[in-house]
Amino acid sequence: MTDTAPGTASRTPTRRYGTRPTMKDVAARAGVGLKTVSRVVNGEPGVTPDTERRVQEAITALGFRRNDSARILRKGRTASIGLVLEDLADPFYGPLSRAVEEVARAHGALLINGSSAEDPEREQELVLALCARRVDGLVIIPAGHDHRYLAPEMAAGVATVFVDRPAGRVEADAVLADSFGGSQDAVAHLIAHGHRRIGFLGDLPGIHTAAERLRGYHAAMSEAGLPVHDAWVSLGPTDPERVRTAATAMLDAAEPVTALFAGNNRVTVTVVRVLAERPAPAVPVALIGFDDFELADLLSPGISVIAQDSAQLGRTAADLLFRRLDGAGGDPRRLVLPTRLIPRGSGELPPPAAS
Amino acid sequence: MTDTAPGTASRTPTRRYGTRPTMKDVAARAGVGLKTVSRVVNGEPGVTPDTERRVQEAITALGFRRNDSARILRKGRTASIGLVLEDLADPFYGPLSRAVEEVARAHGALLINGSSAEDPEREQELVLALCARRVDGLVIIPAGHDHRYLAPEMAAGVATVFVDRPAGRVEADAVLADSFGGSQDAVAHLIAHGHRRIGFLGDLPGIHTAAERLRGYHAAMSEAGLPVHDAWVSLGPTDPERVRTAATAMLDAAEPVTALFAGNNRVTVTVVRVLAERPAPAVPVALIGFDDFELADLLSPGISVIAQDSAQLGRTAADLLFRRLDGAGGDPRRLVLPTRLIPRGSGELPPPAAS
DNA sequence: CCCGGCGCTGACAACGTTGTCCAGGGGCTA
DNA sequence: TAGCCCCTGGACAACGTTGTCAGCGCCGGG
Structure with missing residues (x-):
């Protein structure tokens, strides 16, 4: 980190806070009443062009700027x-x-x-x-x-x-x-492509959207008449470490999941990393994520998502x-x-x- | 878009703005002076526990909340x-x-x-x-x-x-x-890997960082004793359309550039897309971008960048x-x-x- | 017993603005 | 020329808070 001080020695005269000119000062300098200044500042009618000019000059000369704190207090x-x-x-x-x-x-x-x-x-x-x-x-x-x-x-x-x-x-x-509907769509999509063992990696179940997405997952599975194994669902904080562990467990199980549904964009990205790091399986694992993210289309394969705007x-x-x-x-x-x-x-x- | 109205018909009594209780109201209700309320609200010392309790009760009963606009006006x-x-x-x-x-x-x-x-x-x-x-x-x-x-x-x-x-x-x-230094590093890096015809896709030259990055590009090229052809430099708005056109022109020239330096993350992403869409050349085009971005490491090849935090x-x-x-x-x-x-x-x- | 002091409380002004209301002057009409 | 009205400008209060200062009991020391 370098630190360069410019050569000019011109210090601005640091007036302290609260020393700013007020409408009263402007009025005094312009030789008009307080309210007239207010009128000019707010563009209210009823001020002679000549008076207005005088006021404007005083404003620029003093560097006046209306104090919105006071205005807010007054106006509510x-x-x-x-x-x-x-x-x-x-x-x-x-x-x-x-x-x-x-x-x-x-x-x-x-x-x-x-x-x-x-x-x-x-x-x-x-x-x-x-x-x-x-x-x-x-x-x-x-x-x-x-x-x-x-x-x-x-x-x-x-x-x-x-x-x-x-x-x-x-x-x-x-x-x-529509977290519920979106999740249902996602899981139904995976099911339509032949998957039966689908894992869900979600956020803390206390978070409303996470709960809804879980509900959508269950709804789609049960609608297709598919059972849900406890080991296929993992809810918790979405830090990479936990997600990584959970995803790996699902993929390395005796009966591994063949597809994953990631509950939000952070989870999706972590899962993409996990899949990329694993030795390529004979048949790649299907993945669909909730939330779109930039570059999802440039990965190979492109990452299918449930997009919300x-x-x-x-x-x-x-x-x-x-x-x-x-x-x-x-x-x-x-x-x-x-x-x-x-x-x-x-x-x-x-x-x-x-x- | 569905619209569901909850069943309860309990309407909150919409007091209008400005009808909020003030310290005066609290004081009246607690039977104390205005300043005592102020003291309690601000945790200032010098208030009997009993008085404080009465004030606190009045505050919660009335739903009082200090008006910071007034406080700001007073305190500056x-x-x-x-x-x-x-x-x-x-x-x-x-x-x-x-x-x-x-x-x-x-x-x-x-x-x-x-x-x-x-x-x-x-x-x-x-x-x-x-x-x-x-x-x-x-x-x-x-x-x-x-x-x-x-x-x-x-x-x-x-x-x-x-x-x-x-x-x-x-x-x-x-x-x-350090836009200048970073760009210099980037271009030097490409040169070190054998490139001599390097294109630069930058932002509007009026933007300080864009000008600095251009300067870094030129510095690295001239330090290596390499000429810079006009057609290798394109500055302008970073919308995908313009960048796409500019990049394509550089790549399709009679003597095409063999490497590209992208001036910011938006440009980099667009270039990645352009390269991905082109028929794969015998030797892929090298690319380095200014600004890191998420997932840069997951693309293939991973995108080298100059990262700034x-x-x-x-x-x-x-x-x-x-x-x-x-x-x-x-x-x-x-x-x-x-x-x-x-x-x-x-x-x-x-x-x-x-x- | 009186007085000084201390602990607690409240009255009052001020922050800078805007809304209300009134005054003065100039022009127009009768 | 008198009367009226409109147009412009200003005095004043109020917004809700905080800082200053003074008052009022009460206690302890002289």
């Missing part, structure tokens, strides 16, 4: 919404956050977001901090299962929309992807939020967005002949 | 920082944003972020909106080249750190990756920002973080024998 609306999600660094949430931001921007609002790191306490802490800031609304991808702490806030008028997972113990709007999820939630803010009433709604099966090869591999 | 500090970047949905920026958030959190601050969409006007608009909110500091990945509009804000005490690209026409802290970039910038906020003075600093060459196969492919 912050024109900002909060987004609480698990981890911004996750490629699933980046587009979601961006989509929410775009909708907010269209409504003239800023977005404040926070990562809960899948920790319910941290989620609550963040949400309440946002409420204290008086955000107009909240979009929450919940980490916890009990959101009763939100009841006073919602009663006080903070619009709230849950995304990806429903709220716990409180009635609220929610926008979800996270940006669409965010957009839908934000739209609903602003409709609520615009006064839309009615009971809490639950919107479920469809998923889409994208076959790319890995999910269409047939099982060994003597399956 | 917002305990929030702004992050302006190009696109939160880009996998390069997600980890960066998350890293900044973590540092902010450690300092008790919230993070407000906005996407400039690589549009200078939108960048300015966002930055000034954040300044109006009186964020304590700003982390900016600049889209524009003229940041003089920030001068009054910086003079007023808004700490500002630029990331990934330096500020334009204003003295400010900056944290950069975007999270580290964010962390470093945020650290510097908070050091400034804690009063660290001195001239603006420019920190340059090193890059790292990760060979994975695609960059080590030799050129055709008769090169």
Whole structure:
């Protein structure tokens, strides 16, 4: 790490915080009343062009910028919404956050977001901090299962929309992807290609989507009249280590699974690695993952996935939020967005002949 | 999209905004003075346990939550920082944003972020909106080249750190990756493997990192005494269409390039696709990309890259920002973080024998 | 017994803005 | 020329919080 200090020695005169010019200062300098400055700043009518010019000059001369804190206090609306999600660094949430931001921007609002790191306490802490800031609304991808702490806030008028997972113990709007249906499709797809021993590698069963995907897996299996062996299902944290162990166990069992269904993108990627590292079997293992990911099509074989559009999820939630803010009433709604099966090869591999 | 309304008809009584209880209400209900409530809320000493209990009861009974807008106005500090970047949905920026958030959190601050969409006007608009909110500091990945509009804000005490690209026409802290050195390494690596005709596919030359990478390319070529043909360099928007055309032209030329250096991760991915779609040449084209990306190692061959740690970039910038906020003075600093060459196969492919 | 001091509490102003309301002046009409 | 209205500008309160300061009991020491 190198450190270069530019040659110029011009130091900006560091006025301290709070020493910023206020409308009062601008008014004094322009020789007008306080309210006139306010009018100019907000583009309100009723100011002579000449007066306006004087005020504008004073503003630029002093480097005045309206203090939105005061404005917010006075007006009661912050024109900002909060987004609480698990981890911004996750490629699933980046587009979601961006989509929410775009909708907010269209409504003239800023977005404040926070990562809960899948920790319910941290989620609550963040949400309440946002409420204290008086955000107009909240979009929450919940980490916890009990959101009763939100009841006073919602009663006080903070619009709230849950995304990806429903709220716990409180009635609220929610926008979800069809985890159950998508999983059912995925597993049915594998079954249609001849598989009978299918493994499921999922997230912690406490997470709503993980539970739904498990349910979809079971539904598809039982619909096809197939039994599910305990050893074919592994739920838990999705760190590579655990997934690696679980997948290896399924593949090395006496009666190994011939296909794998990965419960989310992190799991899928780990499984791809595991399969790539194993000595190539006579017949490759089929794989289908929940969540699409970049480059899935460039691997060989391409990885078949159940795609959900996270940006669409965010957009839908934000739209609903602003409709609520615009006064839309009615009971809490639950919107479920469809998923889409994208076959790319890995999910269409047939099982060994003597399956 | 299905829409299910839950059966319960319990409507929460929607108090309107501004109808939230204030400390005054709490004080009245608890039969104490306003300031005593403030003391309890802020955990200040000097309150009898009995009084405190009464106040706490009133708080929960009324569902009171401190209004931070008022607090901010009074105290002058917002305990929030702004992050302006190009696109939160880009996998390069997600980890960066998350890293900044973590540092902010450690300092008790919230993070407000906005996407400039690589549009200078939108960048300015966002930055000034954040300044109006009186964020304590700003982390900016600049889209524009003229940041003089920030001068009054910086003079007023808004700490500002630029990331990934330096500020334009204003003295400010900056944290950069070593684009020049990294590119030099990349091209030298290709040369070391025998290549002499190397193509460079870069971003718009107006973008600082793109210009630096081009400079590194030229430096490595000239250091090796190799000429650079105009047709080997293509700069412009990094949309797949343009990159595809440019790459194809270089590969189909009379004297085709035998290796490609891709100027960023988007370009690299597009090039990988292009190469995958072409009829396999007798000798595969070597490729090295700037920026690492997930799954680069799982492609065949694995894609060699110049890796820069975007999270580290964010962390470093945020650290510097908070050091400034804690009063660290001195001239603006420019920190340059090193890059790292990760060979994975695609960059080590030799050129055709008769090169 | 009185007084100083301490522990607790509350009244009040201030933060910077916006909404309300009123005043003054100029132009237009009768 | 008088009267009226509109147009412009300003004084003032309020938003909800925190910092300052003063008051009120009560206790212990002189």
